[in-house]
Amino acid sequence: MRHARSYALVGLTALVIGAVAFAQTTVAPLEEAEPVETLPLESVDALAELAKTVPGNAQNGATLAGTCAACHGLDGKSTIPEVYPNIGGQSERYLAEQLALFKSGERQNAIMQPFASMLSAQDMRDVGAHFAHQPSSAGIADDTEVAEGTYAGMKFYEIGEQLFRRGDFAREIPACMACHGPTGAGNPGPAYPHVGGQQSWYTARRLQEYRTGTTTARDTANFDVMASIARQLTDEEIGALSSYMQGLHTRPDAAMLAAIAKMPPAPPAPAAPAPAPVDAAPEGAAPEGEAPVEDVPAAAPEADAQQAS
Structure with a gap:
């Protein structure tokens, strides 16, 4: 009987230990938490x-x-x-x-x-x-002659030059240089970008994005201006304009350097006049800036010692 009680006690102890072990190794399911909402990038x-x-x-x-x-x-x-x-x-x-x-x-x-x-x-x-603070780049414009179409006979970049500098009054296209400057350096105040020397493929892509409306529209004033211009440009004009801007830079070109070389030299500066000679001071005169020294009479010779009478 005593042995049976011992076996029962051992069995109960083993059961308790097993239950504890099971509880420690079993993950209790938690209530499903709501997903964390992240701030949208936009x-x-x-x-x-x-x-x-x-x-x-x-x-x-x-x-x-x-x-x-x-x-x-x-x-x-x-x-x-x-x-x-x-x-x-x-x-x-x-x-x-x-x-x-x-x-x-x-x-x-x-x-x-x-x-x-x-x-x-x-x-x-x-x-x-x-x-x-870094220097801008300088590229080369495409001077291939256009063989056919509206601009036949013109060099490719000249189409872009015409639009950049004069625009197209009939189509109400303003000159690009009005905002981007004659050398394409832009305007830092209103943040009009520097376009001179930029790769033509990139400028063309940006104009196409404005034309299709696939670029930013946060600044509606500037976006509307660029979009209205780009929508009126043909693919050929976008390519030519981009090529012309690629060739823009602020460095003097060959024509400017040649014009500078032909300029007459500046006349030599007249020789400086020789300094006037300084007159010698008359004898006895005090040097300039010093007070004259008055003549002091010579002291009388001391009397001879009296002779003893």
């Missing part, structure tokens, strides 16, 4: 954050721009011109705004968005300041 108003920043620090921007250098070069000259645009010489404000649009998702680019998302608004100003 709701990040990065442009509004730029308004809280100060002018960019180019030195800090140079450090941050190390990531950009793989594609755009540390000096803003594209490492692969057929793939990436030049950004050297671009205005600080324009670059910062574009980075903000990439970060918010309003301007779509699979490469740019991850990099822009890591930058604060002040970082964007700093990066923009760095590249704004």
Whole structure:
């Protein structure tokens, strides 16, 4: 009987230990939690954050721009011109705004968005300041003669030159230089971009995006202007305009250098007159700036000692 009680006690103990072990190794199901709502990328108003920043620090921007250098070069000259645009010489404000649009998702680019998302608004100003201090690029325009069509006989870039400098009054197309400047250097104040020396393929793509409405429309005033112009341009005109802007730069061209070489030399400067001779001072006269010294009479000789009487 005593043995039976012992066996029962051992069995009960084993059962308890097994139950505890089972409880420790079994995961109790939890109530299903609601999914965490992440902030949509589009709701990040990065442009509004730029308004809280100060002018960019180019030195800090140079450090941050190390990531950009793989594609755009540390000096803003594209490492692969057929793939990436030049950004050297671009205005600080324009670059910062574009980075903000990439970060918010309003301007779509699979490469740019991850990099822009890591930058604060002040970082964007700093990066923009760095590249704004770099020299802009200079390209070559296509001077192939157009064989047929409306512009037959003109060189390809001349079509673009005509639109860039004069526009087209009949189609209400303003001259591009009215906003982007005669050399394509842009206008930093309203953030009109620098377009001179930019690769023609990139400028053409941007004009096509405006024409189809597939680019950012946050700034409706500027977007509407560019979209209304691009919609009236033919593919040939977009190509020619982009080619002409690729050849724009601020450096003097051969014609300007030749004109400078033909300029007559400046006349030599007249020789300086010889200094007037200085007259010698008359004898006894005091040097200039000194008071005359009066003659002092010589002292009388001392009397001889009296002789003894």
